[in-house]
Amino acid sequence: MKVSFLIHTIYGIGGTIRTTLNLAEELAGRHEVEIVSVFRHRDEPLFAIDPRITVVPLVDTRPSSPANEKKHERHLQPPEYFPRNEARHQEYSRLTDERVRAHYAGAGSDADVVIGTRPGLVAYVAAFAPAGAVLIGQEHMTHNHHKPELRAEMAGFLTRLDAFVTVSEGDAASWRERMPLPGTRVLAIPNSVPEPVVAPSDTSGTTIMAAGRLASEKQYHVLIDAFAQVVAQRPEWTLRICGWGNQKDRLRKRIDRLGLYNSVHLMGPRSPIEPEWVKGAIAVSTSRHESFGMTLVEAMRCGLPVVSTDCDYGPREIIADGEDGLLVPVGDTDAIAGALLRLIDDPELRRRMGAAARVNARRFDPGPVAKQYEELFAELGAAPTHRSAAPRQTPSAPPAGPVAGPATEGPVAEDPVADCVAAGDGSLTVTLLTPREGAHLVAGGHDFPFDGHGTATVPAGTPFAEGVHPARLRLPGAEGPVPLTTRAVDQRGAMRAAGRQAAGAPVRQLVPYTKGGALHLRSWVRPVHAEAGDIRVEGGRVTLSARLYGAAAGPGGEPALLLRRRGKAPLELAFPGTRHGTDGFRFTFSCTAPAARQQDPHDVWDLWLRPAPAAEPVRLARVLDDVVEKGSLFPYPPAELRKKRPFGPVRAVVRKLAGRPPERVVVRLFHSAANDLVLNVVDVPTA
Incomplete structure (x- = not known):
């Protein structure tokens, strides 16, 4: 039919x-x-x-x-x-x-x-x-x-x-x-909800996942408030929220106001969503109402235990409370935080509930x-x-207009489609959905043959140059390699990059991702690397932590954070810091320092770590995880300052008498396209 x-x-x-x-x-x-x-x-x-x-x-x-x-x-x-x-x-x-x-x-x-x-x-x-x-x-x-x-x-x-x-x-x-x-x-x-095409979560990580429209009925503000209680006790845990909607700006302001910008990340829409679910150890939903709860079933099919509000009507028909998840009252911040902490503090309970969730959610298979x-x-x-020949009785309708012709969407059967998995050891496997005899994976000047099962392996430590490398399929007799359409890219192994870096060895990170529907590889290669950690912006002061990889910090000497201004008037500002353990560092500086030296309406400063007075500075960045471009996903709150100029007090009086507001600048930290840490000093438009 x-x-x-x-x-x-x-x-x-x-x-x-x-x-x-x-x-x-x-x-x-x-x-x-x-x-x-x-x-x-x-x-x-x-x-x-x-x-x-x-x-x-x-x-x-x-x-x-x-x-x-x-x-x-x-x-x-x-x-x-x-x-x-x-x-x-x-x-x-x-x-x-x-x-x-x-x-x-x-x-x-x-x-x-x-x-x-x-x-x-x-x-x-x-x-x-x-x-x-x-x-x-x-x-x-x-x-x-x-x-x-x-x-x-x-x-x-x-x-x-x-x-x-x-x-x-x-x-x-x-x-x-x-x-x-x-x-x-x-x-x-x-x-x-179909069976996921990625392996289920092992629930061993420290990430809580949520997904859905950023709309008021999802009550993400309640979730953020509850997570503030969680992270106060378990600071190593993070919350990722996937989706888009009209509440994004409001939620971002709440995250900033609570100082959670290092721990709560608005990830934007993700499709397919399963590779994101499996990065988590726990799933959470705080909706005011749910007709069903697609995200609950998706998370359960990916092996995650779920904490959900017991709203009408879906969650209580999906979750077996205490068996594959936990139901909590709608809007109860303390109860949500308590349920999350219960699962966080009991890894065996997480594992057991996650396994039960996979089994119980099979009843929702297509x-x-x-x-x-x-x-x-x-x-x-x-x-x-x-079929009846009699016409259906309907109200009178206007004459029909032109009808758009049928159009079949999606990849055609001949297109090479592949799944990609990043393993914990840094290697990648690429598997063709339809194996091709004699096929090779080519990327970054390297060639990897597919075996009889349609799988090619990129060994850990393969010397890719730093940058973006399209992954392509080369077939015998073909004119040239063709792009590989992705079905699912499992990036979980990239989240463990920090733990696999060998002492004294160059830092290598290779993250697979989808760009324009096709598989790409993002590579970072640095002999010495300074990984940025938590960053705090409070009262116009910035405090940041970092860890050095690829070389020993060296004996003695005070470390320094260097701000280097780009452009026609380069300048370097140095701020002393402290060591924490062998490779850890911590620095604090006032945003007034770069603001007071502003040369252009938009100054750009790069951040460097100098581990000791005689050591070579190292670029500060954040690359040892699964997020290829952090710019919009890991924002930091701005610091707005009054602009200081020669004869500033006189100028301020003149502006006040003229009924014009004081001149101000915004100082903001962000991650560049390469995930390097950058600071901007930008004029605030005034009347």
């Missing part, structure tokens, strides 16, 4: 998109599957799409596209069929009405099952789906989440459906109780979930032979 999913956009990232693709891919093995994406706002989807699935974009809103239809005359008119109280109502229009109607009225869209994936699209399904098709609405939120006005508006549409599917039994019961739908079957089928949907399709009479 033919199954059609109607979705807002398949080109973004989010739980509805992920679960739609998981179900569609499983069904595609036995049925014809299409995903109708109302909007196309970027060239390529962020998630890989199985080539067996046909993607049909209807309205092109790509900013750079010549066919951009944001200013289309019909797109500037309000929609007739999209519910007025739906959260995305302003994004829909008479044009979207026409395109959806035209697609399902066309000869090429003879779907046997049509599934709407959000309230407004459920309304579209009820109005426009082909005659005789089985109509299914999916509820990816909850009954309680929707405003009463939207629920009232949706009642008429829901009665036209054959089935309405929630993702939790609790929410299905709520719908049945509060909105009886005669003739519409209301039931729960959970979202599906196979069993797709089977429930197929059984529902059959019970509702979905089959090509059961």
Whole structure:
């Protein structure tokens, strides 16, 4: 049979998109599957799409596209069929009405099952789906989440459906109780999460993972407050939050205000997410409400025990409290911190719960979930032979507009696709999903043959030059090497780089990563290296720690931190420091020192460590982990200072009399593209 999913956009990232693709891919093995994406706002989807699935974009809103239809005359008119109280109502229009109607009225869209994936699209399904098709609405939120006005508006549409599917039994019961739908079957089928393509976490690290939209309902501010309690007792632990959303700036300010910028990192969106989950030892969710909890299942399938708020409705139907995770009250900062510390302080409990999580989460595999949907399709009479010739009764609709043609997305079968794993010893393994006879991996001037199983090994210590090296596949008789598309890149081994550096030996770090969809290797090679540690910015003063690798610190003598200004007026400032152990150092300096010597509106200073008066300075950087570019992910709070100039007091009085604010500068530390530590002194714009 033919199954059609109607979705807002398949080109973004989010739980509805992920679960739609998981179900569609499983069904595609036995049925014809299409995903109708109302909007196309970027060239390529962020998630890989199985080539067996046909993607049909209807309205092109790509900013750079010549066919951009944001200013289309019909797109500037309000929609007739999209519910007025739906959260995305302003994004829909008479044009979207026409395109959806035209697609399902066309000869090429003879779907046997049509599934709407959000309230407004459920309304579209009820109005426009082909005659005789089985109509299914999916509820990816909850009954309680929707405003009463939207629920009232949706009642008429829901009665036209054959089935309405929630993702939790609790929410299905709520719908049945509060909105009886005669003739519409209301039931729960959970979202599906496939088995990860990376090895599970061994829960031995010191990283806590969270993932999801940076939105208010996720209550990341509660998580950050709870983690402040955790890190006060266990300072070696860190928290990584993957995702994007409108709360990012607010969360960043909270992190800075609590002084957690060394320990809490907003990692941005990550796809695929599994290689990030397995870097963690614990997963955490602090949502105010969850219709299901995709991230919980993803983390559990990756072998992580989960701490989650016991919100309606998903978590309590996913987590067996005390067996594979811990449930805590919503918004209870102390309880969240206590649960995290319980798992942190009991490695055996972490390991045991992580193992149970893997086993228990198998019930959410796409196979069993797709089977429930197929059984529902059959019970509702979905089959090509059961298609009715009678037209479905729908409200009158405007004439259909042009329909975007089908477009299959994702890598074609002939593209070389590979997984890459960074091992703890510094070696890499690259495995082709489809082995190629005589294939070689080429990168950075090196050549590594693939064995009969399609695996090539890059030995630890291979002498790559420092820089970025595209990894390519070379085949016998081919004109030249071709890029390797990545499916999953497991960077966990890179997180252990500091522990494997041999005393007195040059520092080598090789991190695999995906760039433009293809495998790349980032190499750092330094005879002597100063790894930056915690950095504190308080009251205009900076305190930083560092550790020296590759050479002994040398006997005696006071270490110094050097600030070296770039540009036409180079200058060096030196600040004394203290030693901590054999290779550790600590320095404190005032931001007023570089600010007082400002030459240009944007001064740039590089930071160097001189371990002893007679020793050669060493560049300060942070490279011994898995993060290839730290600039936006590891920011430090700025120090804003009053600008000091000759005759400064007189100038300040003149500005005050003129009603203009004092001249100020911002001093900010950041990591360059090479992850070297850099300091900026920048003028603050004034009136």
